[in-house]
Amino acid sequence: MFVTVSASAPVAAEAVEPAPRPRRRFRPASLVPYLYVLPGLAFLVVWTYSPLVQTIGLSFVDWNLLPTSPKTFVGMDNYVNVVQLPELHTAILNTIVYILAFLVFSLVLPILIGLLARQVKGRARTIYQALIFVPFLITPVATSAVWRWLFADQGFFAAVMAHFGVAMPNVFRDPDLAIWGIIVIVGWQMLGFGVLVVAAGFAGISPEYGQAASLDGAGGRTILRRITLPLLSPTIVFLALMTILLSAQWTYPVIDLLTQGGPTNATTNIYYLLYQFGFQNFAAGTSSAAGVVFFIGFGLIALLFIELQDRLSFYDN
């Protein structure tokens, strides 16, 4: 954009006033900026975009991942097959359950906590926040190990429940409970992150709006509904989008380490399914077709949210 503007307009202007300082920092029309961008771009093309194109290509063939075996073109067959697979329906349903549950951990609870605890200030608050963030940093192998131990039949929760005379079910083997076990674990990791992001969002809201409304006689609840939450909406949209797009990736390691998607697919999600199709069933075509479907689906959701973000961003101008 700058290139066209500065090439035509200043010609006339120059005669009148001494050359207006161009807004760019270095002279254009050289290879230099491309060279700076090149290394990052090369990696992006080799490890993200070219594989994306290949995945789309693989979604139309039948292939078992062995370099020696041929790829047979099957047209849309993979797509037709994959959308009929009951595993896929289960995985999509589970993913929706995961997303809704994580919205509670990453968004609803952090906002409630942020509102209820905002009178806690200073050093105490810093310390609480620092500790609440710790689970986010625990490596998946350790997270899975300690929660398996907490939920074990000789573990801490069983001991606590025995105290009240309740027997501890085997959480990760129970088709109804397993998904909630995974949700608690990953939710535990997300909560601290959500709390800090929401706290940053609250801190960015100028208190003057609320003060002005308060002088006009607005009550606490009105201020919350009409001022605080609308001003927080960019943060809310951001966290919601992240939760929707990344839930399936956050749960992946814990699923792999604790349940491998079981029992009977009760905990699997869409990305774990891609892994199973590809690396357990060696059905590269099926995995790729499902991958393309998910990619397009999430892409549309993201576009929707970006649109939403643009509409909401006027609030604090």
Add this chain to the structure above:
Amino acid sequence: MAFVIVSAPASVAGAANRVQSAKEDLAVGSRTRLGVVVGHVLLVVLTVFSVFPVYWLFATALRDPAHALDQTLLPWPLSLENFAYVWNTIPIGSMLLNTFAMSLILAVAQLFIAVLAAYGFAMWDFRGKKALMFLFVGSWLVPFQVTMIPNYVLVSQLGLLGTVGGVVVPQLAGAFAVLLMVQHMKAFPRELIEAAQLDGRSSWAILWTVVAPNMRPALAALGIMAFISAWNEYLWPALVMPTGDALVQVGVRSFLTAEGNNWGAVMAAAGLACVPVLLIYVFLQRYVVDAFVRSGLK
């Protein structure tokens, strides 16, 4: 892309809070004793929920194996026997060192590549800039699981399957690091660059003598984030080297499977896998939180 960055500066440092606190309270009625008590109670409950599993991890690891199944809150008598067992059973020392080296290499590489690309994007206008920028932003929408089969095939063709190299190479550049760096670079004061240009310095020299030294906090935060992310990355290492003792994620996973319900040993190994990141957090807490909260991505 606005949605990538949380617009408000992180309140985490605490300083901002203190400055604002007096005014902020006016907005919602003055600070009440009840409100403060409710807040503390809530935050204490939350903190216990967050910290207890981590505490329990280390408490179990430090318990004397004779009392392995005790559920007392304090692990007494303390013992390092579980750690000794782990040390003697698997090469945990070299696993930690390898993973540390790998994460360090990845952090430095990602930082270096991100600084170069962000410099190019932030300081020049050039043909195709928008399209190229879109490629970096758009990669956020390509989940790794969707491209993992072609990635796996490529690593296999390069002969890197089962090696640390195969884990490292695809991750040497992070689009996300580039986007964060662009944000920082755009905010860089232009006068400093113009002054250096008047001195006749080349763009390369300006980058390393003017821009980079002045962006140390941002570079530190991003580097730490990249290190932690590389350390905690699970999917790709598990795919490229499903067995073996080279990296913590994979090696400890095998140990957990092999030891089953030998909880003390399992917790000791899992605890060791967290120690480096937790140490970084203890000493560089502000950078860690700032980077993750601003970015919102692992």
